[in-house]
Amino acid sequence: MDITSHTHHISQQYNIELDDIRKHLSEMGGMAQRQVNDAIQALIDADLEKAEQVVRGDKGVNQMEISIDEECVRILARRQPAASDLRLVIAVTKAITDLERIGDEASKIARQAIALNRDGVAPRGYVEVRHIGGHVSRMLQDALDSFARLDMDMALHVVQTDKVVDMEYGTAMREMITFMIEDPRSITRVLNIMWSLRALERIGDHARNLAQYVIYLIKGQDVRHSSLDDIAEHIQDSE
Numbered sequence: 001m002d003i004t005s006h007t008h009h010i011s012q013q014y015n016i017e018l019d020d021i022r023k024h025l026s027e028m029g030g031m032a033q034r035q036v037n038d039a040i041q042a043l044i045d046a047d048l049e050k051a052e053q054v055v056r057g058d059k060g061v062n063q064m065e066i067s068i069d070e071e072c073v074r075i076l077a078r079r080q081p082a083a084s085d086l087r088l089v090i091a092v093t094k095a096i097t098d099l100e101r102i103g104d105e106a107s108k109i110a111r112q113a114i115a116l117n118r119d120g121v122a123p124r125g126y127v128e129v130r131h132i133g134g135h136v137s138r139m140l141q142d143a144l145d146s147f148a149r150l151d152m153d154m155a156l157h158v159v160q161t162d163k164v165v166d167m168e169y170g171t172a173m174r175e176m177i178t179f180m181i182e183d184p185r186s187i188t189r190v191l192n193i194m195w196s197l198r199a200l201e202r203i204g205d206h207a208r209n210l211a212q213y214v215i216y217l218i219k220g221q222d223v224r225h226s227s228l229d230d231i232a233e234h235i236q237d238s239e
Helices: 012-045 048-079 083-119 126-149 152-182 184-219 228-237
Strands: none
Touching: 012 048, 012 083, 012 126, 012 184, 048 083, 083 126, 083 184, 126 152, 126 184, 152 184, 152 228, 184 228
């Protein structure tokens, strides 16, 4: 059976239903990614209006999660899918949960942008937000692309990049703490940046989860608690 195609059933309606949940997952991913990018830009540019749009837009991401979840439940109830079809439905169900949480993290960044607009610009941290934000935005894009193309090599790259983001996040946190010790007057505003960096690090974690679902979907193996070497070995075994 070709894992890249879910249009092999006699029932055309079943084929359409499976294609729809993949298409709707991609649409929700695009919405979550716009939320992340807009939140980062709102923070860097001190754009209050854009930050408020991101906060309001979180409802749209939440509504898409509910809608796709209902589609998946209907497929499970009516079609009783098996093998790769079942893995697709399970992977989509898990992926939309991560996308909903990515929307929540984007909303948190936007709220920090609103707070900085009120309290004044932070003296440090915007370079780190731009740099780590660029990493996690590309991770999310690659994770969504790997899901759409069922590309395990791209999924592995996302998991590898998450390790880089974790290290850069740790370095940025240490620098922020050192700065606050040297200039206690900046604590409130620098804390807003630190919470934003924390949200970006969590977005990277969710993008990594999305990539791991791709490997589960194709290989049927849960690699959530596997090392990078073990994940790479799973992928090589399939080639």
